[in-house]
Amino acid sequence: DVKVTQSSRYLVKRTGEKVFLECVQDMDHENMFWYRQDPGLGLRLIYFSYDVKMKEKGDIPEGYSVSREKKERFSLILESASTNQTSMYLCASSLVPAGGSPDTQYFGPGTRLTVL
C-alpha cells in the first residue's frame, strides 16, 4: 500500500514564525503535491514537484515555498506565517505513468495548522 505521512496532525504557530511542514512517501513516486483545504473552497494546489529539486507553482503559491532534496520528501515552508494561512494542509504523491495520463494521487492524513 502507498503510504504518505505528514510530520504533524496539528500545529499551532505564532504570526511571523517560519513553519516547516514535512511530507514523506514510500512508493518511489515522482510527483508530489501540496494542497490547502478551506471550507467552501475545496482543495487548492499550492505547489507541485515532478522530480528532485524540480517544482512548479500551483494556483495559490503566494506566501509559500517548497523544497525537494530527496525523492521521497517534499517540504512546504511558510517563511513568515500569517493568520490567513490557518488551514488544513494536505500532501499527495503520484506516479508519472506512460503516456502522460494523470495517475491517482495518494494523500497523507493532513496537518491542521493554526496561526495565532
Add this chain to the structure above:
Amino acid sequence: AQKVTQAQTEISVVEKEDVTLDCVYETRDTTYYLFWYKQPPSGELVFLIRRNSFDEQNEISGRYSWNFQKSTSSFNFTITASQVVDSAVYFCALPKSILTGGGNKLTFGTGTQLKVEL
C-alpha cells in the same frame, strides 16, 4: 479553464436510503480523466475511482456506482443503501488541461458533505 462544480454542499440521509452526489465539469480537452475521493472525519482523502472519458459505461463497485454522461458533462456518484460509515466529504476532481501542460495536477470541486444518520 477546467472547472468542477459540486452544487450540493451538504446532504443528510437516513441509513439505508440511496443517495446521489452530483459532479458537473467543464474542460477543453477531448480526452480526460475524472476522479472521486472520499474524506472521512479522520481527514485523509481516500481514492475511490479514476475514469477515462473514452469509457462511458457506468461503473459499479459494491454499494457504489458512478454514472458518466459526456453529453451533460456529469460524473455522478450513487451510494445504494447508505450506511453511517459513508458519512464523509466527497470530492470530484478533473486534471488541469493537457493543453497547458497540467495533466498531472488536479482541479477539485468544493466537495459534498454527506451525513448518514440512524
